[in-house]
Amino acid sequence: MNHRKFVLTTLGGAALLASTFLSAAEPTKVGFVYVSPVGDAGWTFQHDQGRKQMEAALKGAVTTKFIENVPEGADAERIIRQLAQDGNKIIFTTSFGYMNPTLKVASAFPNVTFFHATGYKQGKNVGIYNARFYEGRYLNGIIAGKMTKTNIAGYVAAFPIPEVMQGINAFTRGMKSVNPKAEVRVIWVNSWFDPGKEREAAMTLISQGADMITHHTDSTAVVQAAEEKHKEKGTWSFSYHSDMSKYGPTAQLSGTTHIWGDFYTKTVKEILDGKWKATNVWGGFKDGMIKLAPINAAVPADVKSYVTKLQADIATGKAHPFAGPVVDQDGKERVAKGKNMSDAELGAMDYYVQGVASTLPKK
């Protein structure tokens, strides 16, 4: 880390000097801040894939740099500020907790454009972006509903924030839409990353009869657990963040994969062309910001074609995972028939829909 920072500072300083002399031909510097190490799968890994894709697509026009494992909080502000001082003209901060530090640094560097992932505060030179992961979850749920024998799906989740709730509810609605007897059970592990706990939670769900499991945590432990139990219990899994078929070659049915590359390329290009205006992007299938992980050959062709068709319908807006009526667990109608849930309502989701068997802990 220290070494990297040193190199970064030196390079940055040198580049700054150089850029004053030959500003025209210099490629634009783009910086990324990651909350965890890049690793081999997961949230940060997908952002880094996106960074690489963008750098390759805009070869010669940009150079990129990333700093990984940056804790949310005071350290983040220092790192973001340093990236700005080092001459990065575009900076992507890829974790929710970077929101306030990003805005703070952005006000001090009006000539630098910032992008913050998953937040809700915009600025003149701060754009925000996120993806509609729940669209993929809905389709995963449909596959689960068709494939399950026990009619129970297990869901290992980190924290009850709206983004996670959207995933659980979309998965449940998808599953229920094709299998009225289906129920989804949720275990909260209260950690984004603890492979041991995630695995225990998955094993618990499997031993309690779940034969479809998925997760909203950051390791590959759940997919691996399903792979291990596949022979004995017929367990299948759905990956999240990344395609994890490497870890579940037989048992992974599909998954919801984050794709940031197209968005990064498009946005950076707009800025280079001087066309960018402060944006709030919340993209789904339509924008190519999420993708289904490859569908397992064990899934029957008619299910596959139904999912493919539905994916196209979601992309065009003909179908919506939260099309009314949306009824919550207590029987209260949240969205009336004939209407789709609004983005504001999605962003404030704090309840389970009908079909989730677990009870949400009271606040």
Add this chain to the structure above:
Amino acid sequence: MGLTFISSIIFATVVAGTPLIIVALGELVTEKSGVLNLGAEGIMSVGAVVAFAVTHHSGSPMLGILAGMTAGMLMSLLFGISALTLMANQVASGLALSIFGVGLSAFIGKPYESIALASVNPVRIPLLSKIPVLGPALFEQQGLVYFSWFLILAVAWFLYRSKAGLILRAVGESPVSAHSIGYGVVKIRYQAVLFGGAMAGIGGAFLSVFYTPMWVEGMVAGRGWIALSLVVFATWRPGRVMIGAYLFGGCMITQMFVQGSGAKISIPAQFLSSLPYVATILVLVLISRNRSTIRLNSPASLGQPFLPDA
């Protein structure tokens, strides 16, 4: 469900408790010699990554365990040099070792992040595994689980029934007296530290090769610290380490089973997750009501450096 349900709770509890038992027993022996090594988290991390790498390359989990053990001993040797030979502050040396180990393991582990190991088949004990409920829960486990049970007996026997154990405890109680009647205090402490390191290495190997057969940075996730607190919890008694580890594992697993059962119980998951820690504190309070239990068992010279010529 019924019986299989209970069986799987016990099974998972034992699995969750096993690395804690192994690491805590190693630390217990170290502390009994009067040395406080807070490096368990770091040693476990390095043990985990080395065991994973060796298992991956050799295909043999057994070699992996040995490698994890060796790596743990090397790490604790570092601690020994700084805390015993150079007589640096033990708390500071141990903390440094923890931080260093976590970082070092991330560095060594970079190329291994994308690899998944085949899971190792459990060892079925003939006859015993046929017992209803308890059989599949206790006797269809990984070899290291049986090792952890053996280790409890071995450590208890060593400390309270063998001469070497008596000497080790003497060194921990009063290094000056032990020195004056001719025992090599520093040498004995080195051995205890190395044993502690070896066990922490094996504990790490259990995590990366058996528990979740993969390597990712930070996968030890605080288990080293829990093992350290278990030693105090157990008031330095090997048998109580087991009770503590299973109590801790049991609370964690039970709360998951309650959540996953789909039962209509509305207890905040955060509260359930903190249950193992609450239980630990509660038992600590109960134990501490009787001051003599702690005072009788905690090594008198714990954490104090020993200068042979003094």
